Amino acid sequence: xxxxxxxxxxxxxxxxxxxxxxxxxxxxxxxxxxxGNLLDAAYHWDQIPIPKSMNFFEAxxxxxxxxxxxxxxxxxxxxxxxxxxxxxEQDMVTVGEGRTLxxxxxxxxxxxxxxxxxxxxxxxxxxxxxxxxxxGMSAAFSMARKLGRSRVACASTGNTSASMxxxxxxxxxxxxxxxxxVFVGSxxxxxxxxxxxxxxxxxxxxxxxxxxxxxxxxxxxADTLNLYVMNSVNPYRLEGQKTIxxxxxxxxNWEIPDWIIVPGGNLxxxxxxxxxxxxxxxxxxxxKVPRLAILNAAGADTLYDLVNNKKLRWNNGCVDxxxxxxxxxxxxxxxxxxxxxxxxxxxxRPVNLHKAxxxxxxxxxxxxxxxxxxxxxxxxxxxxxxxxxxxxSAASVAxxxxxxxxxxxxxxxxxxxILTGHQLKDPNATVEYHNPAPHTPHRRYTNSxxxxxxxxxxxCRLIESNTPSPGSNA
Ligand code: F0G
Numbered sequence: 001x002x003x004x005x006x007x008x009x010x011x012x013x014x015x016x017x018x019x020x021x022x023x024x025x026x027x028x029x030x031x032x033x034x035x036g037n038l039l040d041a042a043y044h045w046d047q048i049p050i051p052k053s054m055n056f057f058e059a060x061x062x063x064x065x066x067x068x069x070x071x072x073x074x075x076x077x078x079x080x081x082x083x084x085x086x087x088x089e090q091d092m093v094t095v096g097e098g099r100t101l102x103x104x105x106x107x108x109x110x111x112x113x114x115x116x117x118x119x120x121x122x123x124x125x126x127x128x129x130x131x132x133x134x135x136g137m138s139a140a141f142s143m144a145r146k147l148g149r150s151r152v153a154c155a156s157t158g159n160t161s162a163s164m165x166x167x168x169x170x171x172x173x174x175x176x177x178x179x180x181x182v183f184v185g186s187x188x189x190x191x192x193x194x195x196x197x198x199x200x201x202x203x204x205x206x207x208x209x210x211x212x213x214x215x216x217x218x219x220x221x222a223d224t225l226n227l228y229v230m231n232s233v234n235p236y237r238l239e240g241q242k243t244i245x246x247x248x249x250x251x252x253n254w255e256i257p258d259w260i261i262v263p264g265g266n267l268x269x270x271x272x273x274x275x276x277x278x279x280x281x282x283x284x285x286x287x288k289v290p291r292l293a294i295l296n297a298a299g300a301d302t303l304y305d306l307v308n309n310k311k312l313r314w315n316n317g318c319v320d321x322x323x324x325x326x327x328x329x330x331x332x333x334x335x336x337x338x339x340x341x342x343x344x345x346x347x348x349r350p351v352n353l354h355k356a357x358x359x360x361x362x363x364x365x366x367x368x369x370x371x372x373x374x375x376x377x378x379x380x381x382x383x384x385x386x387x388x389x390x391x392x393s394a395a396s397v398a399x400x401x402x403x404x405x406x407x408x409x410x411x412x413x414x415x416x417x418i419l420t421g422h423q424l425k426d427p428n429a430t431v432e433y434h435n436p437a438p439h440t441p442h443r444r445y446t447n448s449x450x451x452x453x454x455x456x457x458x459x460c461r462l463i464e465s466n467t468p469s470p471g472s473n474a
Pocket of ligand 1: 131155156157158159160161232263264265266267268269270344345390392393420421
């Protein structure tokens with residue numbers, strides 16, 4: 001089972017059902033040359049020995065020793081390698097990504113009016129670079145290794161660049177350095193993330209523009225200089241991110257939750273989730289599929305606008321391109337720039353829009369938006385109950401709150417919020433929340449440092465007067 005030759009089992013396929021063009025798996029393309037749409041990694045599943053049940057993958061937690069198979073089994077991505085068979089095992093790159101666990105969050109559930117045992121957090125901040133991106137990067141670097149590419153590039157709001165820079169540094173050898181080239185917008189990147197790109201040695205270009213400008217430029221530079229693009233337009237990135245869903249299932253003893261809630265920026269993650277469930281159903285490994293909620297920040301709400309106001313739909317792969325074009329033209333006329341405290345999802349033109357529409361279709365999804373105050377409050381709420389995440393990740397919990405208020409999600413449904421990035425990615429946002437500027441409206445979870453004289457009595461009095469009472473859920 002583990003030593004399948006994986007070279008010819010996969011190919012790439014245009015997602016547009018009117019086109020359906022296919023390409024070899026190792027052709028470096030980020031869109032269909034026939035129609036310009038996105039490409040999927042696709043598989044000849046009938047030739048792949050797929051395990052009969054998902055329990056098979058769980059057994060790999062116990063693989064002992066330091067053999068190559070043990071290091072692949074240690075990875076929360078490659079443990080599921082039969083479900084993303086686009087490279088042979090010797091090309092699979094791992095730095096121990098995806099060792100993340102589904103966490104039951106009963107106190108947070110109580111705060112949101114949900115029953116105990118019904119809210120779970122998929123805590124992707126546990127990854128080596130501190131965000132979910134490592135799932136995708138291990139996969140994209142595996143294809144880069146197979147293709148022999150040693151110059152990789154991405155546009156980023158921060159986490160993609162941190163992850164890519166880490167993998168490039170880890171994959172470099174004295175004979176064969178792998179160069180990471182990062183495009184970030186000016187002043188748009190949280191310091192935790194920038195510090196990672198710099199420390200891992202990436203060539204870091206701060207463009208005079210925002211993420212959308214960077215995304216355009218990186219693709220142009222890649223065409224000109226033959227760089228390998230590691231953004232989620234690279235279909236192999238999303239293959240790695242499918243495994244987040246496999247681990248959620250594993251965390252629930254292979255029972256299917258009712259809802260998956262995820263923040264939406266460039267829409268790679270939500271797209272990968274949709275593909276994961278589509279394939280699991282096709283392979284007969286699951287009987288039903290959870291619903292999906294994608295959360296935009298209100299200041300970066302292109303998907304929300306397209307789906308809820310303009311009724312854009314997947315429509316069996318025939319997306320109404322005119323609606324998209326008209327929206328983007330209007331955004332250009334207005335000089336629209338995305339703006340939110342959740343800098344990770346400060347994106348106006350999500351490159352995976354079409355795949356996300358498909359995910360919404362497959363998973364009977366909804367799209368909502370949450371404003372910066374909601375994002376801040378829910379980030380602090382997550383921290384208060386023992387988890388911790390960066391602002392963008394908290395959009396998922398804020399979204400759950402909203403969907404509870406709308407009574408779309410009931411108190412006894414089983415909900416999984418994806419916490420996409422670690423709290424320490426953006427310490428400024430957290431410190432600012434707890435030290436609000438004068439005249440900031442009341443913030444529910446603010447926990448400001450208290451000045452106290454250098455005097456034991458005063459210190460003890462202060463501690464005694466700040467001890468929470470049992471049962472306060474505080
Ligand atoms: N949460 C975090 C912490 C992110 O870094 C991102 C995206 C998202 C959510 C949104 O995910 O793009 O798949 O919809 N960050 C990218 C970056 C854009 O460059 O790091 P998405």
